[in-house]
Amino acid sequence: MESALVSRSVGSSFAAAAPRGCLPRPSRVATFTGARARARPLRAGPPKDSILEALAKDDMLNAEELVQWENGKSVNGIAASQGIRIRRHCRPTASLKEIEEEMGAPRNILEKIIWDKEIEVAEGLAKNPLKEVMEAAVKAPPSRDFYGALEAAYKRNGVPALIAEVKKASPSRGVLRENFNPVEIAKAYEKNGAACLSILTDEKYFQGSFENLEKVRTSGVKCPLICKEFVIDKWQIYNARSKGADAILLIAAVLTDLDIKYFLRICKELGMTALIEVHDEREMERVLNINGVKLIGINNRSLETFVVDTANTKMLLEKHGDSIREKGILVVGESGLFTPDDVAYVQNAGVSAVLVGESLVKQEDPGRAIAGLFGKELLH
Ligand SMILES: O=P(O)(O)OC[C@@H](O)[C@@H](O)c1c[nH]c2ccccc12
Structure with a gap:
């Protein structure tokens, strides 16, 4: 059964509830001002996300997770609540120095790899936009x-x-x-x-x-x-x-x-x-x-x-x-x-x-x- 919360969320905060990847959409990036930034649902008619809609239809969206987004909990906060120790910096255009000033050094090699990957993915996206890569995949x-x-x-x-x-x-x-x-x-x-x-x-x-x-x-x-x-x-x-x-x-x-x-x-x-x-x-x-x-x-x-x-x-x-x-x-x-x-x-x-x-x-x-x-x- 689809919960009331999930159906209410469809179309209202889906863009914000999309996965923790804080890079993909320029609109998302704009909602982050730093590592401690809070993700705010995009109120002004966010683009529909067909994947999230499909998940909601199959009752696979975790209502609790959506509530966290609704309440403006940060991406790293959500991850931490699931026991995930690896943090995201969500600042693909910042220098490593700026990132480390804000977050400290990466805590381990996996976190370091992920921080580099955030930058690499943003560069990849800039070179080969999502739409083109999706077409090539199909x-x-x-x-x-x-x-x-x-x-x-x-x-x-x-x-x-x-x-x-x-x-x-x-x-x-x-x-x-x-x-x-x-x-x-x-x-x-x-x-x-x-x-x-x-x-x-x-x-x-x-x-x-x-x-x-x-x-x-x-x-x-x-x-x-x-x-x-x-x-x-x-x-x-x-x-x-x-x-x-x-x-x-x-x-x-x-x-x-x-x-x-x-x-x-x-x-x-x-x-x-x-x-x-x-x-x-x-x-x-x-x-x-x-x-x-x-x-x-x-x-x-x-x-x-x-x-x-x-x-x-x-x-x-x-x-x-x-x-x-x-x-x-x-x-x-x-x-x-x-x-x-x-x-x-x-x-x-x-x-x-x-x-x-x-x-x-x-x-x-x-x-x-x-x-x-x-x-x-x-x-x-
Ligand atoms: O070389 P090994 O010890 O046989 O391991 C292979 C593979 O399991 C390992 O490369 C691996 C498992 N998970 C990963 C995640 C990322 C990079 C590498 C890995």
């Missing part, structure tokens, strides 16, 4: 079934389906592979039984690129591709689809519930799979309360501290395995997997897929490394 060759490929590979091989990551570097490990040829690596992964590929597109911290994504997509590789990004704005999802991504990562440590619902809906419209990444109990609980989630990744690495612990997957699945199975959600074990024992450990914990970068990409022959990781050859 015109792109159809997406491939990322979720279906994982499900089928798990059934076929009896070991977790492999999402093999094309990863040159990371902030925690530095450069993983000097002679990095993304297409060669992608082809080797596919030939050796990877179900899907993960392509890092963040340049600053992971030395990835959208050029790599496009190159792999047009190289003849057939595996579905996930664009591994730090998504904070819908523009990034349309952009990823326009460059050939079939799936996208959404990180619960960064996104509010409404962000996740909103982005999931866009993925659905574009025929993309969303991999929702969680790291702790609170994030898992939040994500399990969102309808339409089909794929959850449990990251064994904290993006705030870089500590890696595969026991994280076990702990979260011991607690939530039943409800995950009930909902038919598929779980991906992410990060820090090096040996057949590691893979067996997360499989026993309940994952149907694994996401692996470092242990493959660091080997001389990343394709052959797959059989080493699983203790057997994977079949296509």
Whole structure:
């Protein structure tokens, strides 16, 4: 049943209630005067937001969240009330110095990445406006079934389906592979039984690129591709689809519930799979309360501290395995997997897929490394 509040909110404050991405609309940016700024509903006939309307229709808008907006609670306040520690600066045109004067230094690497991403997305939007990127996304060759490929590979091989990551570097490990040829690596992964590929597109911290994504997509590789990004704005999802991504990562440590619902809906419209990444109990609980989630990744690495612990997957699945199975959600074990024992450990914990970068990409022959990781050859 649609609550009175939700229906009243349709058309009155939707523009203001749109996800926490405080960059996308110039009208929104204008409502923020700084990090402590309060988001005010746009009273003068805000443009209709079809995604939010669809969410309201399906009773997927959280009335409480809308009330917070109505009361002028800041974007960071809403995030904090959901246990999210990563703040937004919402000042894409300010210098880092000005931002730090107001907010202090970023509290951890993930927050730093997000602060840079806010600026990067604003620049991307200025170069390629949303409307154009949306049109390009709709015109792109159809997406491939990322979720279906994982499900089928798990059934076929009896070991977790492999999402093999094309990863040159990371902030925690530095450069993983000097002679990095993304297409060669992608082809080797596919030939050796990877179900899907993960392509890092963040340049600053992971030395990835959208050029790599496009190159792999047009190289003849057939595996579905996930664009591994730090998504904070819908523009990034349309952009990823326009460059050939079939799936996208959404990180619960960064996104509010409404962000996740909103982005999931866009993925659905574009025929993309969303991999929702969680790291702790609170994030898992939040994500399990969102309808339409089909794929959850449990990251064994904290993006705030870089500590890696595969026991994280076990702990979260011991607690939530039943409800995950009930909902038919598929779980991906992410990060820090090096040996057949590691893979067996997360499989026993309940994952149907694994996401692996470092242990493959660091080997001389990343394709052959797959059989080493699983203790057997994977079949296509
Ligand atoms: O290289 P590893 O430890 O096998 O991890 C791969 C993947 O899980 C990791 O790259 C990752 C998981 N979630 C992320 C979010 C952003 C960037 C990177 C990631």
